[in-house]
Amino acid sequence: MTEAVQAALGAHLEELFGAGTRVVRAALLGGGASMEAWAVDAETPRGPLSLLLRRAAGGRIYRDALSLAQEFRVLQAAWEVGVLVPRPYYHFPDVAGREAFLMERLPGEAVGRRIVQKPELSEARAALPSQMAEQLARIHAIDPTRLEFLPGSREEAPLQRSLDALEAQLDAASEPHPAIELGLLRLRRDLPRDGRRSVCHGDFRIGNLLVGAAGLTGVLDWEFAHVGDPREDLAWPLVRAWRFGKEQLRLGGIAQPGAFLDRYAELTGSRISLEELGIFELLGNVRWAVGALTQARRHLSGEERSVELAVLGRLAAEVEHEVLALLGKGGA
């Protein structure tokens, strides 16, 4: 398969980067049943290029994720307004039989546990809260009318609709979880109805951010982009599951959230308190609890057999515990 991908890409890359361009290496980095990631090194007339190819894997795509063509358009929109993303190059309807898109391959660390622990990333951790706020401010300023295919674009009340969707997903997991129901009930009562509408990244957290010695180098994984309330994106990196063992540091295991929210307020004029974010942190936890159960179902149903997905069905108990802890703080 490597040869087929390498050959198919070779022809495409000559068109993109000029005659004489050739693929030096194409290596499958990993991926699940729905998506592959290929590291591609190319020689071009203007010098060597490090590229990354995201390619469909043939399996069923997550129901709520964007298509590759859509994800590519979001990446382009983000690149054009100066969000730190890998430079998007081209969307191919067909690379050796499957859809794919090509982007720059950026250096950096993406593994959450290493980002919160590595001694050589301590300066990066100090810089990250402001840098994360800067990126979110830019993302939330993207004109949503350019991306009308995004989920939520045509919704009157995208937050309320997302609760309906979570309820439907929980029902589809066909296993009772009263703790999650209690979280959903609180969200039905307390989630604001007048939410502002912005382009949201949808999965903005440690683990989906590339980090180098000086901090953030790239915002990755745009397949859950949607139109929603910007506070969803601000609360998501606070969710306990993304603290990677550093539970006391509420912003992704790297810092307290103060500097992050201050910088966001400076840049956008929108000052959001931790208290105001509380209900969105609950939303994030309910979303991840349902997400973990849904992923375990991919294994149990045979859609994608994987020990990683299987274990998530049990680890969902951690998220339920956090949902209940947040409900306890807010008064029963």
Next chain:
Amino acid sequence: MPDRPTAAELAQAVREFLEAEAVPAAIDPRLRFRLLVAANALSILERDLDLGDELLREEIALLRPLAGAPPPGTPREQALGLSAELSRRIRRGDVPRGALQALRRIAELKLRVASPRYLERG
């Protein structure tokens, strides 16, 4: 069957093999990660075999005051039935008194099997 190793001891033997021999030999980081996940899955299995029945009984006792009499069946079926009934009640906005406390206790029981260190990390 009373023969040893017991089911839990067998799971432990496989987990120890993965941790002591397979993980250190794995060069590919993705494979290494999956081996660690597999070892963790076995540790969950060990604890479930040791504690599962007792925790299920405790869960049923906690759910009864919130969701009525359990349906007939195995302890697992009873716990599932009670949990489903409580879920239905909460979904329609009828939250029994004491539900939050009982569910927190149940989440702790689940974590004793699924992730005991999570509770220690606080």
